[in-house]
Amino acid sequence: MAGRLSSIESKLTVYVLTFSILFGVLFSGIQIGVDYVGENRRYFENTADLLQNQSASAALSLFNYDNSAMQTILDSLLLTPAVVASAIIEDATGYEKRAGLSKAVLNNGRDAGHYRSRRVALKEPAMYSEEPRVIGHLEIWVDERLIREGFERRAFITLVLDVLRNVVLAFVLIMLFRARLTNPIKRLMDRMKDIDPAHPDAVRLQVESSLRHSELDDLVRKMNVLMAAMKAEIAQRQQAEQRVRQLNEQLEEKVKARTQALNDSNHQLQSSLDELQRTQDLLLQAQRMAAMGHLAAGMAHEINNPIAVVYSNIATLSEYLTELVRLADQYQEAESLIADKAIVQALEELRTGIDLDFVRADAPDLVSASKQSLERVRNIVAELRTFADESNQPKDPASLEEILEEAIAELQLGRSDNIHVVRLLSHLPQVPCIGRQIRLVFRNILHNAQDAMAEGGTIEIAGDEKDGIIEVVVKDNGKGMTEEELSCAVNPFFTSKEIGQGTGLGLTVAYNIMLNHGGELLIDSEPGHGTQVTLRFPAQTSA
Structure with a gap:
């Protein structure tokens, strides 16, 4: 067919x-x-x-x-x-x-x-x-x-009639081509199929009368000449092919052996390149975080002193403002004792101009908002301090399960009906670490998971030890992160939250703390499928 x-x-x-x-x-x-x-x-x-x-x-x-x-x-x-x-x-x-x-x-x-x-x-x-x-x-x-x-409808009828007319004309042309062209060519092809390759000159090709004196006639004569010449060359080719076959067998064996050697070398080279690339990436990340640590520590030190002064002045200013408002109230009560109406009217206009009632009501809110903003700045400075290299501080053995429970208690997770926490951390060995820093790592990760599940969900926490590495996995079923957000997740001050809702330092601080402890922080996330954070701790203090 x-x-x-x-x-x-x-x-x-x-x-x-x-x-x-x-x-x-x-x-x-x-x-x-x-x-x-x-x-x-x-x-x-x-x-x-x-x-x-x-x-x-x-x-x-x-x-x-x-x-x-x-x-x-x-x-x-x-x-x-x-x-x-x-x-x-x-x-x-x-x-x-x-x-x-x-x-x-x-x-x-x-x-x-x-x-x-x-x-x-x-x-x-x-x-x-x-x-x-x-x-x-x-x-x-x-x-x-x-x-x-x-x-x-008229267009469809016109189109169908034109197509039918062309199809009928095509069938007439096809019948003519078959009778005068394709059938003679098919019979010539049948005679060519009967030719024995070992004896190409045994059958003499000839075109039919309808195709005489055409290009096909010249082609057939040329093919007859070529088949006669092919018989003489067949014997020589058979001898040459036998020699080439022997050489090819020898060459294939050599190529096969050489190819195997090259494949082994390429595999070893690729493995070395992959390991080198991974090591280089880790080194570059460590260098960037170390440089950021020195910068952040300096900034935290320089910012903390003026913040402390401003915070102290805000408290004093609040006391002064309270006393001034009380003094203004006493002046207002004493206005009834003033006999001069012009002075009373002037005081009334002055009080109306500065809107004393609004100042009395709004001033405490302004002072409170300023204190809250200063507290936020102090918290940011405290997180920036964690960038400093504290690897020389003593690390005492501590239970990750106890540290995690402290972080959960600080965030009050599991006390509401919409978020459930599932823990599988029993029988984990103690890890040499700085407890307050690891608690900050757990708290930042759990806080991000809590924010990602605004309508509620489940946080699963599991741990395991293998080959001297202790892994703790924190998984939520929140909204997840895109590839772009995932690539910038540990960058300082990067956040997908609304303005004022986050500092963008949570994962950065956690990553830096894990780096200072000789561990790793890995993030895997997809939009709509939640986020999984893996913390890897060395069982022994690394150099």
Whole structure:
């Protein structure tokens, strides 16, 4: 079946039919498109003439506010094919008179995309003004589907007739080609198939009379000559092929051995490159965090002193402000003892100008907000201090389970109905660490998980020891992170929370603490599938 479909006759049949149908559809489509554009153009030209003809009477009826005349004009426009709505609108007042479909259907209905509007300006009647001005416009809406009503059926019939005509012509051409061209060629091919490759000159090729003195006749004569020459070369080729076969077998064995050696070398080299790249990435990250640690520690030291001064001054200023307000209240009570009305009035105007009641009510809130902001800055400074390299501090053995429970208690997790905490940390060995720093790591990670599950969820915490490494996995089913957010998760001051909701230092501080403890912090997350944070602690203090 595949051989018949790949024959010259089949290909020629397919080509003739394909191009006949293709060109039939193409030319018919062009003709239909020209007719369609022409019919649309004629329709809209007629519609424009109709609007222009009705503009004078519509302007007069609008000018006189003749509702019956306007309704008659609008109803007459609806008699035009494909016109589904009409309206006369006054520009100055927005007054309008409509007929047909409502404005809601035209603009927001299910078929709103099929309606097109046409409008013409309405000018003041010439009898009332020497220089007529535009007072409104006459507008109609046309349903494009009604314009083309009946056109698709006529176009389809035209297309089918053209395709059938081309198909009939194609079949006539195919029958002619088969009788005069493809059948003689097929019989010649059958004779060529009978040729024995070992004796190519045993069969003499000859074309039929219908193809005599053509290019095919010259080709057959040339093939007869070539087959005669092929017989002489076959013996020589057989000897050469035998020699080449022996050489190829020897070469294949050598290539196979060399290829195996190269593959082994490439595998070892790739493994070394992968390990080198991973080591380089870790080293660069460690260097960046170390540099950030020195900078953050310096900034924290420089910021903390002025913050302490401001915090102390805010408290003193609050006391001064309280005393000043109390003094102002006493002055206000003493106003009744002043006999001079001018002085009393001046004091009243001064008190009204500074709005003492508003100052009394707003000042405590301002002081409280300032203290809260200073507390936030102090917390940020405290987190920045964790960037300092504290690897030389003594690390005492501590239970990760106890530290985790302290962090959970600080955040009050599990005390509400919407967030559940599942723990699987029993039988883990103690880890040499700085307890308050590891508690800060757990608290920051758990706080991020809590924020990611605003509508509630489950936090799963599990631990395991393997090959001298203790792993603690914290997994939530919150909103997760995108690839872009994941790549910047441990960068300082990067946060996806709203302004004022986070400092962007939680994961950065946790990452730096784990680095100072010789461990690792790994993050895996997908949007909508939660986040998994893996903490890896060395069982023994690393150098």
